[in-house]
Amino acid sequence: RKEVEQDPGPFNVPEGATVAFNCTYSNSASQSFFWYRQDCRKEPKLLMSVYSSGNEDGRFTAQLNRASQYISLLIRDSKLSDSATYLCVVNFPNTGNQFYFGTGTSLTVIP
Amino acid sequence: DGGITQSPKYLFRKEGQNVTLSCEQNLNHDAMYWYRQDPGQGLRLIYYSQIVNDFQKGDIAEGYSVSREKKESFPLTVTSAQKNPTAFYLCASSEGGSGVLYYGYTFGSGTRLTVV
Numbered sequence: 001r002k003e004v005e006q007d008p009g010p011f012n013v014p015e016g017a018t019v020a021f022n023c024t025y026s027n028s029a030s031q032s033f034f035w036y037r038q039d040c041r042k043e044p045k046l047l048m049s050v051y052s053s054g055n056e057d058g059r060f061t062a063q064l065n066r067a068s069q070y071i072s073l074l075i076r077d078s079k080l081s082d083s084a085t086y087l088c089v090v091n092f093p094n095t096g097n098q099f100y101f102g103t104g105t106s107l108t109v110i111p
Numbered sequence: 112d113g114g115i116t117q118s119p120k121y122l123f124r125k126e127g128q129n130v131t132l133s134c135e136q137n138l139n140h141d142a143m144y145w146y147r148q149d150p151g152q153g154l155r156l157i158y159y160s161q162i163v164n165d166f167q168k169g170d171i172a173e174g175y176s177v178s179r180e181k182k183e184s185f186p187l188t189v190t191s192a193q194k195n196p197t198a199f200y201l202c203a204s205s206e207g208g209s210g211v212l213y214y215g216y217t218f219g220s221g222t223r224l225t226v227v
Contacts, residue, residue: 004153032212043201043218044154087153091212098169099216101146101153 003027004090006102014110017078021105023088024070032091033064035073037084038104044087047073078109113138117202117219123227124189124196132187132222134202141207143185144216147171148199157200160185161207189224197226 006023013019025033033050048055050062050071061074071090075082088102115136124130134143142161146154156169160179174193179185185204189196202219205211 008151032215034215036215041199041223043221044216045218046215049213049215089215096167097209097211098156098159099211103151103153 003092003100004088004102006086006088006105008103008105010106010108012108012110013078015078015080017109018074018076019078019107020072020074021086021088021107022070022072023090023102024068025088025090025100026069027090027092027094028066028069029093030069030090031093032097032099033062033071034089034099035060035062035071036087036089036101038087039084047086075107078107080109080111083108115202115204115217115219117200117222119222120220122222122224124224125227127191129188129190130224132189132200132202132224134185134187134219135183136185136204136217136219137183138204138217139182140204140217141182142205142211143179144203144205145169145175145177145185145187146201146203148201148221154201157187196224199223 035047036044037047038044054063059076063072085104087104091097118133144159145157158177160166176188200222203216205216
């Protein structure tokens with residue numbers, strides 16, 4: 001089993017749609033979770049942390065389900081500028097808190 | 112503005128050549144990391160350093176070497192022993208200790224290395 005798994009997509013959605021991505025992780029002791037956004041041929045940039053109680057930042061909502069070991073990202077009212085690859089990032093405490101990255105989920109928002 | 116700078120942006124290497132990728136940060140971060148990204152794959156850790164003059168191998172360290180003589184700098188050398196070096200190389204930095212758990216990584220803009 002991979003440490004962090006994401007559906008690679010691609011997800012092609014119309015403007016204004018709501019889209020959700022899931023990410024599963026293998027280490028039940030993980031306690032730090034992030035979503036990063038990566039544009040084509042660019043570096044990843046931090047989108048948001050994921051807190052235990054769930055958190056929202058504008059149109060973006062992140063959730064954590066510890067029992068099932070997954071995190072999710074919900075994007076409401078999709079914009080063309082949301083088109084990117086979204087990376088799930090999770091720490092693994094037994095590796096000195098090394099972070100593992102998912103392969104990313106590709107999103108294209110269509111006019 | 113604080114940030115992390117990688118150079119060069121593009122690099123071409125001939126077979127059998129060693130090349131060095133530069134990574135400099137002025138964020139006063141203790142920890143620095145080198146990742147490699149290949150198409151369709153997640154980022155894979157090459158080396159990391161939590162403190163000056165100390166570094167550890169990541170999952171794919173073979174064929175690479177690093178040094179951490181200054182807090183601000185963490186250069187990566189891709190040696191001729193690395194058989195498939197063509198990739199996008201990303202340097203990152205973070206707060207030390209448990210700080211990284213709250214703030215995550217900051218990435219440089221990357222270096223695209225191609226073997227010619």
